[in-house]
């Protein structure tokens with residue numbers, strides 16, 4: 001039960017039900033919150049975090065890109081993560097670090113203060129399953145990805161997720177699981193909360209950084225696949241390549257690799273395909289500690 005969990009807020013553990021802000025807080029009324037999410041796994045000697053340093057790099061980069069401030073150091077945040085994970089006895093689960101302004105405001109547009117920080121540690125449950133890899137049906141969204149000249153799209157700003165929400169709604173209304181957004185220039189970008197990869201004639205491609213969130217799972221796949229003889233190219237992908245791909249998969253920290261079984265009205269045969277299967281197995285081996293080469297990606301808490 002979520003109500004049984006404790007949340008770390010500005011240095012203190014408090015009950016889940018008390019982790020609230022006023023509706024006139026700047027973050028609620030102006031949409032000025034940001035966050036990062038990463039996986040917790042059951043290590044041999046207790047919980048371990050998946051690539052926490054990379055996630056904290058991205059967290060601090062989001063703070064910087066959004067021209068926000070935090071007084072908390074990396075070590076303080078790591079200690080806070082360890083504390084809340086242990087307090088909630090998390091085995092497999094996720095941590096979400098949220099930066100926000102709790103101060104109430106009627107007209108103020110720009111906050112000149114440090115972010116409040118809340119850290120949630122949420123266990124996997126029957127309703128909240130991690131690493132389920134059921135093949136999904138995807139379409140191309142009628143909504144384009146936000147343009148990087150309007151807001152920093154690489155920052156995990158909560159407000160940017162309205163874009164993703166609309167794309168998911170579009171997908172659901174058309175009977176798909178998720179929709180892939182194109183950039184305003186018409187190239188393939190990403191899903192609401194997932195990066196995208198295609199395979200054509202054995203070549204694996206994913207869109208380059210610049211218009212998308214710097215996914216740590218995407219990075220991990222790019223870094224790990226050479227160990228099984230697969231190179232991933234970071235290249236612009238036009239929609240026709242997506243529609244014609246031999247294999248397509250998505251990734252994010254919760255599911256690692258999710259195969260796609262349908263793109264628009266085209267059904268992909270024998271899903272997951274051979275390349276997706278290899279990458280899926282590689283990532284499963286890594287997160288289940290069967291691949292010693294990537295053990296350093298896990299940090300004990």
Ligand SMILES: Cc1ncc(COP(=O)(O)O)c(C=O)c1O
Nearest residue numbers: 193194195213215216217252253
């Ligand atoms: C827009 C977007 N793209 C991609 C990702 C995947 O990122 P990660 O692999 O770090 O979970 C996320 C998840 O946070 C996301 O929100």
